[in-house]
Amino acid sequence: MRLSSVLAGISVILASLGGNATLAQTSHGTNLKAAPLVLEKEEGERRVVRGWPGHPDPGESFILKVDPKNGGSSHLVFVTAELAPGKEIVTHRHPNADEILFLQTGTARVHLGNAVRDVHAGATIFIPANTRIAVSNIGTDAIGVLSVFSAPGFEEFMRAGSAREGEKNVALSPAEDEAIQKKHSHDVVYEKP
Numbered sequence: 012m013r014l015s016s017v018l019a020g021i022s023v024i025l026a027s028l029g030g031n032a033t034l035a036q037t038s039h040g041t042n043l044k045a046a047p048l049v050l051e052k053e054e055g056e057r058r059v060v061r062g063w064p065g066h067p068d069p070g071e072s073f074i075l076k077v078d079p080k081n082g083g084s085s086h087l088v089f090v091t092a093e094l095a096p097g098k099e100i101v102t103h104r105h106p107n108a109d110e111i112l113f114l115q116t117g118t119a120r121v122h123l124g125n126a127v128r129d130v131h132a133g134a135t136i137f138i139p140a141n142t143r144i145a146v147s148n149i150g151t152d153a154i155g156v157l158s159v160f161s162a163p164g165f166e167e168f169m170r171a172g173s174a175r176e177g178e179k180n181v182a183l184s185p186a187e188d189e190a191i192q193k194k195h196s197h198d199v200v201y202e203k204p
Contacts, residue, residue, distance in 0.1 A: 045083040048076075055091070056081055058173040062182030071098075072176065078166040088160040090169070093153045094119070094146065102145040102202040105138070109161040112136040112146070117154030120147045143202070164198035171195065 055074035075081055077089040088108075094100065094117070102122065114134045121128050121136055122145040129149065130136070138144045140161075148154050160166075171191045174180045183191070192201070 045085070048082045050076055052091075057176040058170065059176055059180055060173045061180055063172065063188045064183070064185045073169065073173075075166055075169070079163050080166075084163070086162065088158075088163055088166045090158045090160075090166070092156045092158065094148045094156055095153050096148050096151055099147040100145060102143055104141050104143050104200050105160070105165060106141050106197055106200060107162055108164060108198070109140050110138040110144070111159045112138065112144075113157040113159075115155035115157060117148060117152050118150030119154055120149045121145070164195070168195035168198050 053074070055076040057074050058072065060071040060073070071092075073090055073092040075088075075090055077084050077087060079085060112135070114130060114132055114136075116132045118129065118131050119134070121130055121134075122143070123136060123138065124142050136144070136146075146154075146156075168191065171194070172183065172188075
């Protein structure tokens with residue numbers, strides 16, 4: 012579970028507006044009703060990361076805003092999070108989805124493919140599918156991160172390694188961590204440190 016510190020939020024509050032819902036087909040073949048959503052900053056599916064081998068302390072949090080389960084999107088995943096000073100998103104890649112990161116606040120060192128660049132609040136980072144990415148908070152303030160994925164998948168990896176806010180949060184065993192990594196290897200691949 013290498014979601015290490017990219018993640019912020021807590022508590023589930025979904026607001027959905029009336030209107031014509033449409034039927035969507037996900038890549039998993041499940042029919043979903045897409046529903047318009049209007050969410051405030053702290054609204055959404057709030058989750059807290061479980062600890063894992065080598066990182067036993069849980070606590071990073073994130074909010075799943077839009078995905079197949081929240082809004083019924085079969086094409087997009089939208090997540091918000093915070094990255095505390097000194098924390099990082101370790102090197103990984105998403106084999107089957109493009110990603111856009113938007114930094115609302117803070118200063119980050121971004122390793123994207125073979126390039127390294129320091130960026131600030133307002134920066135947009137486009138990560139084509141299967142491109143290596145790592146982000147480190149090199150500033151003194153938290154980085155507010157918005158993340159959009161072009162296809163569902165990674166959000167299920169995030170759910171597998173987290174608990175809803177308020178639920179019991181037990182660290183993953185090495186076997187659980189390995190099983191989650193294997194099951195979601197088509198969604199995310201982490202580089203060994």
